[in-house]
Amino acid sequence: MDKLDRLGWTAAVCFVCHGLRIGVRANTPKVLDQLLELLPPGAKPARGRRVQRLYSVIAGGAKRGPGIRRFNMLYVDEVRLVRSTEWERVRTALEMDLQLYVAEFARRRVFVHAGVVGWRGRAIVIPGRSLSGKTTLVRALVDAGATYQSDEYAVLDSRGRVHPYVTKMSLRDSTRAQPEKVHPETLDWEVGVRPLPIGLVVVTSHRSGARWRPRRLSAGRAVMELLAHTVSARWQPERALATLRLAIANAKVIKGTRGEAEEIADALLSAAADGGERVAASAV
Amino acid sequence: MNPARTLMPLARTEELVVEQLPDETLVYDLKRHKAHCLNHTSSLVWQHCDGRTTTAQVARLLEEKWGLPRDERIVAFALERLRRARLLADGTHAPGDGISTSRRELVRKLAAVGGLTMLLPVITSLKSPLAAAQASTTTSAQCNLCIGVGLPCSDRPGKVCTANTPTQGKCRCV
Secondary structure, eight states, rough: HHHTTOOOOEEEEEEEEEEEEEEESSSSSHHHHHHHHHHHOOOOEEEESSEEEEEEEEOOOSSTTTTTOOOEEEEEETEEEESOOOHHHHHHHHHHHHHHHHHOOOOEEEEEEEEEETTEEEEEEEOTTTTTSHHHHHHHHTTTTTTEEEESSEETTTTTTTBOOOOOOOOOOOOOSSEEEEOOGTTTTTTTOOOEEEEEEEEEOOOOOOOOOEEOOOOOHHHHHHHHTTTTTTTOHHHHHHHHHHHHTTEEEEEEEEHHHHHHHHHHHHHHHHTTTHHHHHHH | GGGGGBBOEEEBOTTTEEESSSSSSEEETTTEEEEEEEEEEHHHHTTTOOOSBBBHHHHHHHHHHHHOOOHHHHHHHHHHHHHHHHOOOTOOOOTTTSOOOHHHHHHHHHHEEESSSGGGGGGGEEEOOOOGGSSSSSOHHHHHHTTTTBBBSSSSSTBBEEEOOTTTTTEEEE
């Protein structure tokens, strides 16, 4: 760390996010300004120099001559995370690592990898791995009238309520190799601002042509499904289990394979409104 | 069943986080990072793994509480599942040793007495995920460390981190 500290750092920022003190420093102020937009939701500037995690970013700059490669570097504390001539790789890795760090070690919140929308004062939570179709379903539900809460994490407090976590969405389509990053507010979506109790949890994956015939899960199985997508499951299993149990205490949890998202959006909103009974009944 | 061996074994208590639900029990194994969901019958059996209660008493409890036939094979079946999930203390004997406790046989028996197969002792287990597996994308560097298998690679467009094979040794983005 000493060697890294001796480099010429000209700009630094300290912020607090969900009880974690994090620092980012760069070799030029201009670079730091570019990085500030990558801070996770809920980050607030903080005073002081002591941090729990320090990111160090060196921008290599333009190529100066033949045979000279200017690397961009990203370090987490003293560990090098990225060494690349492509600046975008540093940005992506920093954004991803920041989000994961906060999600894993947040002091008073439990992060579940899930899409979330609000509907009539309750949240619909769609847990799932990447590429399971969360964003597509969130998009279909918002188009059907729901309020956007999150595309990445369901952030649960100690009472089991879901807080909004608004970041740029990764919209994938078959014509592009890389997903397009879009902020939900630029799509004129209604974005949630308050924490909501969970009304419905939808455990689903997409299969083309599949018929939506969900089944209800017991409370224990529901917690297991959410735990499978909980970032801090290994770090704080006790708190994760207790929070998840509270979160689903008054929620219906359904599981099934779905076809196209638009086909089930209305059914899910109806299910959320009447406590899941309609969807469950249709499954029988 | 040999009367001398009909005492219930001891439940494991160390390095476990237990969350009690109305009918089920959630158990997190801190040593193996595995979560288990015990349904109502296996939960009841596990709660009586105290080294004092007899299997016959537990069979009677299952009958009283859930209407199951009074059969110690059901208890033995649950104990076998608990043993496999490593939720019994090390070194304790399983009273079901030597007793046929096939799932198929029990399903047949429970179905014959009125469709009670839903009451079969069941333990659902889950390997707790690594935090990195909950990211939306991975990087080729993380993929090399076999973290983020199945996630799209952010620095190699169109590639996905794929699980290692014995010959390759490491995961890679393909």
